[in-house]
Amino acid sequence: MADAPLLETRGITVRFGGHVAVKDVSMGITRGTVTGLIGPNGAGKTTLFNTITGLQRPTSGRVFLDGVDVTSSAPYKRAQMGLARTFQRLELFVSLSVRDNLRVAGDIHNANGGHRIDIESETDRLLALTGLEDIADRDVSDIPTGRARVVEVARALMTAPRILLLDEPASGQTEQETEQFAELLGELAAEGLAICLVEHDIPLVMKICSTIHVLDYGALLASGPPDEIKNDPAVIAAYIGTEEEAV
Numbered sequence: 001m002a003d004a005p006l007l008e009t010r011g012i013t014v015r016f017g018g019h020v021a022v023k024d025v026s027m028g029i030t031r032g033t034v035t036g037l038i039g040p041n042g043a044g045k046t047t048l049f050n051t052i053t054g055l056q057r058p059t060s061g062r063v064f065l066d067g068v069d070v071t072s073s074a075p076y077k078r079a080q081m082g083l084a085r086t087f088q089r090l091e092l093f094v095s096l097s098v099r100d101n102l103r104v105a106g107d108i109h110n111a112n113g114g115h116r117i118d119i120e121s122e123t124d125r126l127l128a129l130t131g132l133e134d135i136a137d138r139d140v141s142d143i144p145t146g147r148a149r150v151v152e153v154a155r156a157l158m159t160a161p162r163i164l165l166l167d168e169p170a171s172g173q174t175e176q177e178t179e180q181f182a183e184l185l186g187e188l189a190a191e192g193l194a195i196c197l198v199e200h201d202i203p204l205v206m207k208i209c210s211t212i213h214v215l216d217y218g219a220l221l222a223s224g225p226p227d228e229i230k231n232d233p234a235v236i237a238a239y240i241g242t243e244e245e246a247v
């Protein structure tokens with residue numbers, strides 16, 4: 001039997017004045033999978049993430065975490081329920097070391113209540129899991145952007161999430177870094193995490209996502225497995241171009 005979605009949006013609409021940024025979007029994210037959310041610039045992907053995490057109130061529609069309606073819940077409450085995210089513009093403490101960025105996230109998580117973690121052992125475990133041990137004691141300002149993206153993911157994992165939203169995590173990564181990153185996401189999903197990936201790197205999305213949702217002008221244009229999406233004429237026309245270009 002298919003798992004019920006850990007995260008679900010039902011009919012989310014977000015208006016900014018007269019502009020509709022997200023239009024009646026219903027989608028689910030299931031444990032143990034990577035779900036892609038793609039679409040042209042300005043399609044509403046980040047606005048949808050902000051609505052899911054509680055940074056943006058929807059004009060209408062509901063957000064459910066594990067079946068609980070969290071539409072009116074503060075972001076920290078949603079974090080306590082297992083929701084974590086990364087940001088398109090890196091939001092790290094650049095004057096702190098990689099290790100300290102993780103420790104601070106652990107401190108904040110423990111201070112917020114909920115399930116307590118052992119900060120030192122969890123930091124060591126995640127530095128190893130994400131392949132950051134070699135730069136653990138370097139300041140974030142000294143490391144390449146591609147690796148800083150992985151630090152953001154490791155930091156998000158410090159909150160012991162069940163759902164992880166990633167906003168353009170491969171941006172700034174080298175090809176080799178993206179390959180390692182794809183492996184990491186596969187491992188995290190295999191451990192049971194529900195991952196949602198906003199990403200313009202279409203080959204990466206096609207490789208690791210089991211389901212892909214395509215947004216265009218705020219509305220869902222298509223949803224389905226990679227093979228279906230990359231052959232969908234409407235998606236090709238609106239976003240990914242010809243099949244040859246997409247793979």
Ligand SMILES: Nc1ncnc2c1ncn2[C@@H]1O[C@H](COP(=O)(O)OP(=O)(O)OP(=O)(O)O)[C@@H](O)[C@H]1O
Nearest residue numbers: 016019021039040041042043044045046047048088
């Ligand atoms: N706070 C805001 N006030 C007004 N308009 C906004 C606001 N935030 C986003 N928008 C508009 O809503 C639309 C959706 O923006 P959003 O950033 O969600 O798109 P996106 O799909 O994440 O784009 P990108 O791929 O470029 O990151 C855009 O037209 C954007 O200009």
